[in-house]
Amino acid sequence: MDGSGTPEPTGVIASSADRMVGMEHSEVRYFTSYDHHGIHEEMLKDDVRTRSYRDSIYQNRHIFKDKVVLDVGCGTGILSMFAARAGAKHVIGVDMSSIIEKAKEIVATNGLSDKITLLQGKMEEVHLPFPKVDIIISEWMGYFLLYESMLDTVLYARDTYLNPGGLIFPDKATMYVAAIEDGDYKDDKIGFWDNVYGFDYSPMKEIALTEPLVDTVEMKALVTDPCPIITFDLNTVTVADLAFKVPYQLTARRSDFIHAMIAWFDIEFSACHKPITFSTGPHAKYTHWKQTVFYLRDVLTIEEEEKVSGWLENRPNDKNKRDLDIDLSYKFETNDPTRFAEGSCSYRMC
Amino acid sequence: MASSSAAQPPVDNSPADARSVSDDSDSGNEEGWEDVEAEDDSQPVVGLFTEQVFPDVRSMLQECKEKHSFDLSKIQKDLGLDFLDTIKLVNYVRSEVKAGNKTPDVSSKAKFADNAFMKPVLEDDALLYSLDDIAEEDTEAAPGNDAERKVIELQENLDRLQTQFSEYRLAVQKSLADQLNKEDEKLEPGASVKKSPADKIEEADEGYFTSYAYNTIHESMLKDTIRTDAYRDFVYENKHVFKDKVVLDVGCGTGILSMFCAKAGAKKVISVDNSDIIDRAKEIVYDNGLGDVITLIRGKIEEVTLPVEKVDIIISEWMGYALLFEAMFDSVIYARDRYLAPDGLMVPSHATLRIAPYADPDFIASHISFWDNVYGFKMNPMKLNIYEEALVRCTESTSMAGDSAVFLPLPLHTITVDELTFLKEFQVTINQDIDALDGWAIWFDIFFMPSRDSIVPDNPIPSDMQKKGIVAFTTGPNGTQTHWMQTVCLIDHGKHAPKPLKKGQVLTGKIGYEKKEKGSRLLNLDIEWQDENTKSAQHWSLA
Numbered sequence: 001m002d003g004s005g006t007p008e009p010t011g012v013i014a015s016s017a018d019r020m021v022g023m024e025h026s027e028v029r030y031f032t033s034y035d036h037h038g039i040h041e042e043m044l045k046d047d048v049r050t051r052s053y054r055d056s057i058y059q060n061r062h063i064f065k066d067k068v069v070l071d072v073g074c075g076t077g078i079l080s081m082f083a084a085r086a087g088a089k090h091v092i093g094v095d096m097s098s099i100i101e102k103a104k105e106i107v108a109t110n111g112l113s114d115k116i117t118l119l120q121g122k123m124e125e126v127h128l129p130f131p132k133v134d135i136i137i138s139e140w141m142g143y144f145l146l147y148e149s150m151l152d153t154v155l156y157a158r159d160t161y162l163n164p165g166g167l168i169f170p171d172k173a174t175m176y177v178a179a180i181e182d183g184d185y186k187d188d189k190i191g192f193w194d195n196v197y198g199f200d201y202s203p204m205k206e207i208a209l210t211e212p213l214v215d216t217v218e219m220k221a222l223v224t225d226p227c228p229i230i231t232f233d234l235n236t237v238t239v240a241d242l243a244f245k246v247p248y249q250l251t252a253r254r255s256d257f258i259h260a261m262i263a264w265f266d267i268e269f270s271a272c273h274k275p276i277t278f279s280t281g282p283h284a285k286y287t288h289w290k291q292t293v294f295y296l297r298d299v300l301t302i303e304e305e306e307k308v309s310g311w312l313e314n315r316p317n318d319k320n321k322r323d324l325d326i327d328l329s330y331k332f333e334t335n336d337p338t339r340f341a342e343g344s345c346s347y348r349m350c
Numbered sequence: 351m352a353s354s355s356a357a358q359p360p361v362d363n364s365p366a367d368a369r370s371v372s373d374d375s376d377s378g379n380e381e382g383w384e385d386v387e388a389e390d391d392s393q394p395v396v397g398l399f400t401e402q403v404f405p406d407v408r409s410m411l412q413e414c415k416e417k418h419s420f421d422l423s424k425i426q427k428d429l430g431l432d433f434l435d436t437i438k439l440v441n442y443v444r445s446e447v448k449a450g451n452k453t454p455d456v457s458s459k460a461k462f463a464d465n466a467f468m469k470p471v472l473e474d475d476a477l478l479y480s481l482d483d484i485a486e487e488d489t490e491a492a493p494g495n496d497a498e499r500k501v502i503e504l505q506e507n508l509d510r511l512q513t514q515f516s517e518y519r520l521a522v523q524k525s526l527a528d529q530l531n532k533e534d535e536k537l538e539p540g541a542s543v544k545k546s547p548a549d550k551i552e553e554a555d556e557g558y559f560t561s562y563a564y565n566t567i568h569e570s571m572l573k574d575t576i577r578t579d580a581y582r583d584f585v586y587e588n589k590h591v592f593k594d595k596v597v598l599d600v601g602c603g604t605g606i607l608s609m610f611c612a613k614a615g616a617k618k619v620i621s622v623d624n625s626d627i628i629d630r631a632k633e634i635v636y637d638n639g640l641g642d643v644i645t646l647i648r649g650k651i652e653e654v655t656l657p658v659e660k661v662d663i664i665i666s667e668w669m670g671y672a673l674l675f676e677a678m679f680d681s682v683i684y685a686r687d688r689y690l691a692p693d694g695l696m697v698p699s700h701a702t703l704r705i706a707p708y709a710d711p712d713f714i715a716s717h718i719s720f721w722d723n724v725y726g727f728k729m730n731p732m733k734l735n736i737y738e739e740a741l742v743r744c745t746e747s748t749s750m751a752g753d754s755a756v757f758l759p760l761p762l763h764t765i766t767v768d769e770l771t772f773l774k775e776f777q778v779t780i781n782q783d784i785d786a787l788d789g790w791a792i793w794f795d796i797f798f799m800p801s802r803d804s805i806v807p808d809n810p811i812p813s814d815m816q817k818k819g820i821v822a823f824t825t826g827p828n829g830t831q832t833h834w835m836q837t838v839c840l841i842d843h844g845k846h847a848p849k850p851l852k853k854g855q856v857l858t859g860k861i862g863y864e865k866k867e868k869g870s871r872l873l874n875l876d877i878e879w880q881d882e883n884t885k886s887a888q889h890w891s892l893a
Contacts, residue, residue, distance in 0.1 A: 081727050105731035199609050203633035207565045
């Protein structure tokens with residue numbers, strides 16, 4: 001889903017570039033990054049992700065049988081093919097990227113062309129062969145759940161095409177935060193700019209502090225319990241709900257230092273006969289979403305059972321709605337005035 | 351790769367009239383600024399401890415001294431504050447007063463050492479803009495023993511302050527935009543704030559934030575120690591070459607190479623980059639006290655006007671994947687032909703492009719055969735891209751089925767842009783029995799010769815050259831990996847049936863580089879190869 005993680009250079013492929021005349025540069029970059037197959041390989045090889053979708057579809061053939069299914073952001077078409085194999089009457093896959101040309105070939109190779117219709121274009125602009133659908137499937141999640149996410153597109157599809165009582169796979173997402181000890185890596189990522197070949201690079205340090213880092217966090221780095229901060233129910237959530245300001249409180253499980261907050265999300269397919277879930281947290285098996293790390297300017301010195309509380313605010317950037325502005329405030333109240341800490345940091349995911 | 355050709359910020363959708371308004375305000379601001387210098391006495395300024403507006407800075411500071419026991423010049427002298435420190439002091443005092451503390455602690459420099467105090471608390475703070483005048487007045491008032499020497503010193507001091515000031519102004523504009531953005535709600539249009547249209551702020555903001563995206567790139571380049579160490583070693587080990595010279599840094603990025611040159615004794619360094627990163631570079635150069643040696647210019651090297659006619663040395667880190675991806679080298683050649691003195695030096699001075707036969711059955715299995723069965727589906731169409739696009743990845747030296755061969759030496763003092771489109775012959779010998787030739791690996795080596803007369807051997811090996819005291823590095827699989835990795839062109843076994851090759855077998859071939867027509871930063875690669883009885887050819891693009 002998230003195009004930003006690919007180490008490969010992104011380039012504009014002519015076929016999709018032609019369709020993107022007039023789009024903002026950032027938008028073009030977003031869509032064309034999917035033309036490269038490396039990202040699809042990474043996503044398909046993310047076994048936690050792909051297997052969860054497969055199981056939620058294959059284990060619920062009774063739900064998919066004879067239904068009209070819409071796959072929002074279908075990519076290589078894997079979810080569409082799962083749904084077709086599960087007995088769907090028809091599946092419509094929509095994707096903006098030129099990857100859909102490959103998806104068409106793949107669907108034909110697998111003898112599913114009569115069951116699956118693939119459309120290239122924006123969800124808001126394509127014409128579906130059915131006025132309404134019974135089920136929406138989509139793998140829309142981005143880093144930090146919402147970065148470069150397609151959730152707004154899924155909600156548009158829901159409001160426009162989903163029959164009353166129709167189902168969404170998956171339909172629940174919950175975001176969590178926790179605090180970690182990360183001295184060595186913070187030094188490598190942030191402290192690095194204090195002395196670059198003998199030069200003071202502090203202007204770059206300021207920027208580095210505003211950039212959340214997508215990376216894997218080891219379980220042992222966690223200093224506090226996790227705190228769920230928000231749950232999105234895709235059946236009811238609106239685009240406006242995706243900008244939010246929510247409180248959190250974290251309780252230390254041991255005495256340690258806190259260098260950063262991290263965030264992750266869990267996904268639930270609650271429409272399944274037996275609900276299927278997966279987590280992208282540090283305690284769970286690796287996924288390509290990893291975790292998102294927010295370095296704090298301060299280092300908190302916390303003791304077991306003490307609490308840090310604060311607010312997390314997230315909103316799409318005014319200029320580029322695929323970028324996120326995230327504000328994180330924290331207050332560490334303790335009777336020891338030398339350890340008291342309070343602050344707030346602003347981040348931008350772009 | 352340096353980022354001189356980096357993307358422009360996304361185009362704004364604001365209507366044409368809005369844009370012209372913002373342009374007006376920019377130039378208006380510019381003129382407003384000139385006014386301040388010309389007639390500083392008439393510039394009204396908000397008091398440090400009150401909200402009272404004073405007609406000029408002098409009367410305001412007088413009031414601070416008399417009513418609030420705050421003597422700016424005394425504090426400057428006592429704490430030994432330079433220009434930047436004083437800026438921070440002012441912002442520190444203003445922020446403390448704003449927070450309700452009318453007696454801020456100014457007993458030590460550490461109180462306001464934080465760079466956060468670089469951000470002005472007040473927009474258009476006339477006090478900040480008048481600091482050089484204050485400095486001037488102070489020095490005027492100093493007792494004049496060796497009057498003449500003093501005057502020269504003062505003049506130099508003033509020049510330095512003015513340079514520092516213009517640097518600071520740029521930094522202020524950036525941080526101001528940032529600050530205003532954050533405190534958007536506090537900005538009431540039409541109030542005391544000049545009716546600066548939101549567009550202007552947004553434009554500056556956009557530039558500010560666009561640069562964020564490049565932070566990771568610059569981090570990975572600076573942390574590529576093979577690359578950065580080589581430049582540093584060459585510059586620092588050859589200070590005699592740089593002493594009192596005029597140096598041009600093409601695609602300067604964060605300015606690291608420029609600062610190496612300045613530290614090595616260059617008289618002047620001119621650094622050009624067309625990316626937003628140059629604003630950070632200006633701050634960095636300033637922070638490191640090198641603002642009087644290094645001049646940073648934003649723009650394309652083909653379009654900017656340099657303050658000098660000729661330079662003695664051109665330093666540049668222009669190398670892209672497979673050396674020529676991104677075509678930044680064209681700009682370096684342009685700079686050489688336009689600005690380098692006839693006996694001037696290119697740093698680095700030589701590059702070689704190399705090719706080696708590649709065999710890696712494990713990689714083929716995990717990345718190619720993978721598509722044969724994906725969760726029960728055939729995804730063979732996904733394989734096509736793999737053969738059409740050259741891959742950039744780290745390869746193992748054990749995946750090289752033969753020694754590499756140089757297919758293009760690039761003498762940087764003389765090579766022309768036309769020579770960067772080529773078809774060159776090569777010959778390699780297979781050094782192990784393999785079941786199939788899976789592809790070709792391409793990389794480059796870089797050499798820093800200390801003089802343009804230095805001779806480089808035909809088949810230079812970086813490790814051998816290093817033993818002779820020459821700074822050099824390889825981006826090949828035998829050396830420590832760099833951020834350039836290697837470029838791998840996989841052979842489509844569907845079209846060229848795999849067949850075993852024996853140790854000692856000789857393969858001959860031709861490799862061609864050509865810029866893709868659309869977007870000249872992309873490269874087309876063509877390789878033909880043959881053994882005793884089969885001839886094959888395949889095309890790749892590097893995109």
